[in-house]
Every structure is written in structure tokens, then in C-alpha cells.
Amino acid sequence: MTRQFERQFLEALSTALDGRGWQAVLEPRLGDLRLDALIIKDGFTLIVETHFAVREARSSWVLDLADQVLRFERLLSPAAGAYGLLVTDAEVPSRLVAASARYPVVIHQSSPNQGMDEFIEDICDTCESLIRRRHGASTVEQTELFGDSNISSNKLGSLPTGNLSIAASGFSYHSREASAGDRSENEVELQIEQLTNILGSHHPTVLSLRSELAQIRQSEEMYREVIDDQLRFLGTDSPDVLDTKTALAALLSQKGKQNEAADLYLETSRQAIDIYGPNSQKSLILLNNLASAYVALGRAGRAVEIYSDILEKRVAALGSDHPDVVLSQNNLANTLRELGRTQQAISIFRQALDTSRRVHGLEHPTTLTVQNNLASALVEAGALGQAIALYEETLADRVRVLGEDHPETLTARNNLAFAYMESGENERAVPMIERTLADRVRILGEDHPETLTARNNLANAYLEVGQIQRAIDLHKEVLEERSQLLGPNHPVTLNSRNNLGNAYLMSGSPERSTALFSDTLALCREVLGPDHPDTLTAQGNLGLALQGEENFEQAASVLNDTLHRRMRLLGPNHPDAIQSQIDVALVQAQSGDYQEGARLLRVAEESCVRVFGPDDAKTQWVRRARERLLGM
Numbered sequence: 001m002t003r004q005f006e007r008q009f010l011e012a013l014s015t016a017l018d019g020r021g022w023q024a025v026l027e028p029r030l031g032d033l034r035l036d037a038l039i040i041k042d043g044f045t046l047i048v049e050t051h052f053a054v055r056e057a058r059s060s061w062v063l064d065l066a067d068q069v070l071r072f073e074r075l076l077s078p079a080a081g082a083y084g085l086l087v088t089d090a091e092v093p094s095r096l097v098a099a100s101a102r103y104p105v106v107i108h109q110s111s112p113n114q115g116m117d118e119f120i121e122d123i124c125d126t127c128e129s130l131i132r133r134r135h136g137a138s139t140v141e142q143t144e145l146f147g148d149s150n151i152s153s154n155k156l157g158s159l160p161t162g163n164l165s166i167a168a169s170g171f172s173y174h175s176r177e178a179s180a181g182d183r184s185e186n187e188v189e190l191q192i193e194q195l196t197n198i199l200g201s202h203h204p205t206v207l208s209l210r211s212e213l214a215q216i217r218q219s220e221e222m223y224r225e226v227i228d229d230q231l232r233f234l235g236t237d238s239p240d241v242l243d244t245k246t247a248l249a250a251l252l253s254q255k256g257k258q259n260e261a262a263d264l265y266l267e268t269s270r271q272a273i274d275i276y277g278p279n280s281q282k283s284l285i286l287l288n289n290l291a292s293a294y295v296a297l298g299r300a301g302r303a304v305e306i307y308s309d310i311l312e313k314r315v316a317a318l319g320s321d322h323p324d325v326v327l328s329q330n331n332l333a334n335t336l337r338e339l340g341r342t343q344q345a346i347s348i349f350r351q352a353l354d355t356s357r358r359v360h361g362l363e364h365p366t367t368l369t370v371q372n373n374l375a376s377a378l379v380e381a382g383a384l385g386q387a388i389a390l391y392e393e394t395l396a397d398r399v400r401v402l403g404e405d406h407p408e409t410l411t412a413r414n415n416l417a418f419a420y421m422e423s424g425e426n427e428r429a430v431p432m433i434e435r436t437l438a439d440r441v442r443i444l445g446e447d448h449p450e451t452l453t454a455r456n457n458l459a460n461a462y463l464e465v466g467q468i469q470r471a472i473d474l475h476k477e478v479l480e481e482r483s484q485l486l487g488p489n490h491p492v493t494l495n496s497r498n499n500l501g502n503a504y505l506m507s508g509s510p511e512r513s514t515a516l517f518s519d520t521l522a523l524c525r526e527v528l529g530p531d532h533p534d535t536l537t538a539q540g541n542l543g544l545a546l547q548g549e550e551n552f553e554q555a556a557s558v559l560n561d562t563l564h565r566r567m568r569l570l571g572p573n574h575p576d577a578i579q580s581q582i583d584v585a586l587v588q589a590q591s592g593d594y595q596e597g598a599r600l601l602r603v604a605e606e607s608c609v610r611v612f613g614p615d616d617a618k619t620q621w622v623r624r625a626r627e628r629l630l631g632m
Contacts, residue, residue, distance in 0.1 A: 010036060033071060043204050044131045054088070069084045069104045084106070086108065185217065188213045256490045258293060259297065290306060295335055298533035298570075301571070322359075332348060350374065371394050374390060376415065394412045417430075417433045447485065472507060489523060494538070498534075501516040514545040536565055556591065598630050605623055608622055
């Protein structure tokens with residue numbers, strides 16, 4: 001009789017929950033799991049266990065149900081988590097209520113003389129409360145750190161010192177902190193099969209798992225198939241659609257398809273604003289991703305506008321000491337560096353670092369990332385002593401907290417080495433960079449992308465200290481391996497082509513450099529577009545190679561076009577635009593027109609004073625070059 005009553009109760013509960021958007025599966029069988037019911041909404045699953053006609057609740061009920069929840073999560077990894085709901089009319093001792101708080105279990109007890117309808121309505125309210133609590137506490141909208149240790153130069157004479165960005169990740173609907181890499185393809189496929197048998201092929205949880213499988217396989221096609229099904233079965237306003245589109249955009253960006261990624265981020269950010277409002281966390285995260293995509297496309301000015309707006313909204317909503325404000329400050333400051341607004345970036349980095357130290361502590365990853373970025377900005381500003389001190393502090397902290405072999409430790413050592421090199425301490429710098437490469441090979445293997453980055457960095461270091469043939473040989477290896485690993489048209493591969501061309505030019509072989517830069521420029525225009533910053537870098541490098549061949553007329557034409565494009569796209573205060581002014585002036589002078597060269601160097605000097613200051617090393621170099629020309 002009790003089992004019949006429980007069945008009637010579950011059927012009545014199922015009907016009531018159906019009116020609130022829940023789906024109930026009664027008495028499912030999952031391997032050796034025998035459950036009374038699963039009730040599911042927006043990927044969140046409640047395992048229902050019923051006990052009626054018993055005098056007093058038992059602790060074993062809580063323990064057994066908690067075990068079922070954990071086993072269920074391991075078996076099927078429900079997209080928004082699982083929880084246990086123990087329903088009983090037995091007396092529940094206070095000690096048991098307290099004990100249940102330690103487990104993913106809630107106890108719902110009927111009140112004396114409570115009617116069935118009222119009891120079921122109360123349980124429905126409990127279910128709604130649990131899903132609100134779970135979504136509020138889960139990592140639906142989380143940010144993550146990612147480091148860019150690609151300290152690679154594709155500009156003649158430049159040695160970047162690192163740029164670690166803090167960007168918003170895609171939305172995660174896993175209650176546990178897991179990524180696709182935590183589980184094998186076979187495990188996810190099995191989960192899809194099992195849940196499809198219970199819930200159907202187009203249930204939100206199944207679709208979310210298919211999205212996870214697309215991430216494991218790095219498949220654009222699978223992502224697009226999932227998006228089509230989510231739009232058809234869940235509607236355009238579903239958070240799951242935004243989740244999958246964001247994941248696809250991240251994959252496109254990873255593959256170097258920045259234009260497609262930016263278009264998708266723009267689309268999802270507009271949808272989030274329409275659904276959740278312009279100040280919601282989802283909207284701000286997607287706008288952050290859009291700004292990151294714009295930076296990758298060279299649209300740093302537009303990215304600064306977006307980052308500034310995000311920062312203003314987060315300060316207004318969260319206060320100046322909130323961790324998300326630190327992330328926004330970091331991203332804004334990094335983008336200001338892209339525009340050459342170094343002093344403004346340093347000021348914002350200092351604010352972010354002070355807040356992060358206060359909020360997170362001295363050794364938190366966010367603190368160390370911001371500290372690294374401040375050091376990089378100080379290098380750019382010529383404050384090498386301050387920068388080296390910060391890099392040394394960051395390296396010591398990362399060694400102590402993460403260990404000698406952690407990727408972030410290796411990146412910190414690499415950045416410190418390049419700062420030493422910038423200060424002229426080559427005898428300290430090169431062995432550190434060689435050690436970083438050896439560690440990458442030992443930890444990650446010969447063909448890992450970060451190992452190739454370390455090889456690229458070492459090649460640039462060899463070039464800087466005059467070991468040009470070693471640099472050429474190493475750049476050749478990196479270019480060949482990146483072409484095989486990423487493809488010949490990937491932006492990172494194109495960067496390697498530029499670096500090898502630079503090495504050829506410095507070796508006194510401008511004809512080899514010209515041929516390589518010409519091919520690279522054609523590929524950049526095809527892959528990135530004619531106005532992308534990397535395309536303009538390749539174009540400027542081609543102009544310098546033509547200048548090295550003493551083909552001054554063609555070199556001046558190429559360099560002038562580069563200058564006009566940079567002025568139009570980046571503005572007169574961008575470091576790349578100023579470098580183009582210097583390049584055009586020097587090619588005019590080298591062609592024999594000293595007066596015009598000196599006049600153009602005067603314009604470039606005025607730009608340097610305005611942007612970098614009168615005592616900056618570049619300003620002084622341009623001033624001396626102009627004075628030498630006037631003395632001829």
C-alpha cells in the first residue's frame with residue numbers, strides 16, 4: 001500500500017511540476033542506480049527519494065541519497081548539477097536536519113494534518129528555491145586567467161616583454177569546476193547515450209553535453225549543429241544558446257579566425273543585453289570577450305571604449321574593491337598599452353595591483369598577473385629598474401607558490417630574462433631563456449605550442465645578442481613546426497615568418513628577407529585583411545627589406561602606405577604610427593634627400609615628445625638622427 005501511495009504521490013508531483021517548467025522521470029534505472037524520480041529544469045537535476053509511513057527519519061536515508069547524488073554526477077555529469085530531495089512524513093530530528101546540511105541533500109517533511117495538494121505545492125516551492133540557489137552559487141558566469149607567454153617579435157628591433165590578460169571565459173554550466181579536458185571523449189559520448197535514452201535527444205542537458213563533446217573534438221561543425229538544435233528546441237532566449245555560441249567564438253579565436261569570432265561575440269553580447277539588460281553579469285562578460293576579439297583584430301581603440309564602459313558599470317554596481325573590477329582594470333590597461341598610452345596604463349595597473357593585493361593577497365594568481373603586466377608596462381616606459389624588481393618579485397612568488405616547473409613560473413622567468421636583456425645584461429638573460437626552453441621541452445615535449453614559443457623567444461634573444469645564424473636556424477625550425485601543427489595560414493605561423501624574415505635582414509641578406517616578407521604580406525592580407533596590425537607589420541617589414549636592397553623608390557611607396565594606414569586606423573599617437581614616421585623619414589634620407597628626411601624626422605621627434613616624453617630613449621635617438629642629417 002505504501003509503494004502504491006508513493007507512486008500516486010510522485011505522479012501528482014510530476015503533474016504539478018510540469019506546470020512550472022520541470023520535467024519528471026519516474027523510477028529511472030541508471031546502471032545499478034534505482035531512483036524514485038528525477039526532476040529536471042534548465043539542466044539542474046533533483047534526485048527524489050520518498051519515505052512514507054515511518055515513525056522517525058533515519059540518518060541512513062540522508063547518507064544513501066547523498067551517495068546517489070555523487071554517483072549520479074560521476075556517471076552522467078548533469079549540466080547544471082544535481083541535488084537530493086528527501087520527501088517524508090516521518091518525524092525528522094533536529095540532529096538529522098543539521099547533519100543533512102553537510103551533504104547535497106535537502107529534507108522536505110510534511111506538516112501534521114497537511115493535505116496532499118498543499119504538501120505538493122510546498123515541495124514545488126522547495127524545488128524552485130533550490131534551482132535559484134544553485135544557479136546563484138554556481139559558476140554560470142565565471143572569469144578566468146589566461147596568460148600569453150608569446151614573447152615573440154614581428155617588428156624589427158622590438159623585444160616585447162610579455163602581456164598577461166585576464167579575460168572572461170565562456171559560460172560554464174557545470175556545477176563542478178571541470179573543463180572538457182577533465183573527461184575523455186568516450187566518457188562524454190557514453191553520458192550522451194545514457195541521458196538520451198532517459199530524456200530524449202533534444203533535452204537541454206543532452207544538448208549541453210553535445211556542446212562539451214564539440215569542445216573536446218575542437219569541432220566548429222559540431223558546435224554549429226548544437227546551436228541549430230538549441231535554437232529549434234530551446235529558443236533564441238535560452239542561456240544555453242549563448243553558452244554554446246560563446247564556446248564556438250572562443251574556438252574560432254583560438255584557430256585564428258578573429259573576424260568570425262568577433263562577429264559571434266558581437267551577436268551574443270547584443271542578445272545578452274536584450275535578454276538580461278546592459279548591466280547584467282552575462283552582458284558584461286560577453287562585452288569583455290568582444291573587446292578581447294577587437295584587440296586581436298587591431299581595433300584597440302574600440303576595445304578601450306568597451307573596457308572603459310565595463311569598468312564604469314562594475315565599479316557602480318560592485319564597488320571599487322570587487323575582484324571583477326580588478327579584472328576590468330587589467331584588461332583596460334593592457335589595451336591602453338596597445339595604443340601606446342603607457343603612462344595611463346601604468347596608473348591603472350597600479351590601482352588594480354593595490355586592490356588585488358588587498359582583496360586577494362600577495363600570492364593570488366590575479367595579483368601576480370597584474371604585477372607582471374605592470375612590470376611589462378614599466379619596461380615600455382623605460383623604467384627598467386622598477387620593472388626588473390617587480391619581475392624578480394613575481395618570479396620568486398610563483399616559484400614559492402606554484403613550484404619551479406609550473407607554466408606561469410616559466411613565463412615569469414622568461415619575462416625577467418627579457419627585461420635583463422633590455423637593460424643590457426645579456427650574460428644573465430640568454431642562459432635564463434635557454435633554461436626556460438629546456439624546461440618546456442622536459443615538461444611539455446618538443447612539439448607543444450608553448451615549447452615552440454620558448455624556441456621562438458630564444459631565437460629572438462640570439463638575434464639581439466648578435467648570434468644571427470643560430471637565430472635563423474632556430475626560427476626556421478619553429479616556422480616549420482608551427483606550419484605543421486597550426487597550418488601555414490595561422491596568425492602564429494605568420495608571426496614566425498616575419499621573425500625569420502627579420503633574421504635574414506639582420507644577417508645582410510635583404511633579398512631573402514624581401515621574398516619572405518612579400519609572401520608573408522600576401523598571406524596576411526588574405527587571412528587577416530589589409531588593415532590588420534600584423535598585416536601592416538609585415539608590410540612595414542617588406543618596406544625595410546626593400547630599403548636594404550637599396551630599392552628606395554619602392555621602399556618609400558610601401559612605407560608611406562603603411563604610415564597612412566596606421567595613421568588612419570591607429571591615430572597619430574600610436575607607437576606603430578610613430579615608428580612608421582621614422583621609417584619614412586629614414587628612407588627619404590637614405591635615398592639622398594637629406595633635407596626632406598630631416599624635416600620628417602622633426603615631425604617624428606615631435607610625436608615622440610608628445611607620446612613618450614622629451615627624455616625617452618626613442619625621442620633622443622630620433623633627435624640625434626635628425627641632427628646628424630642636418631650636419632651633412
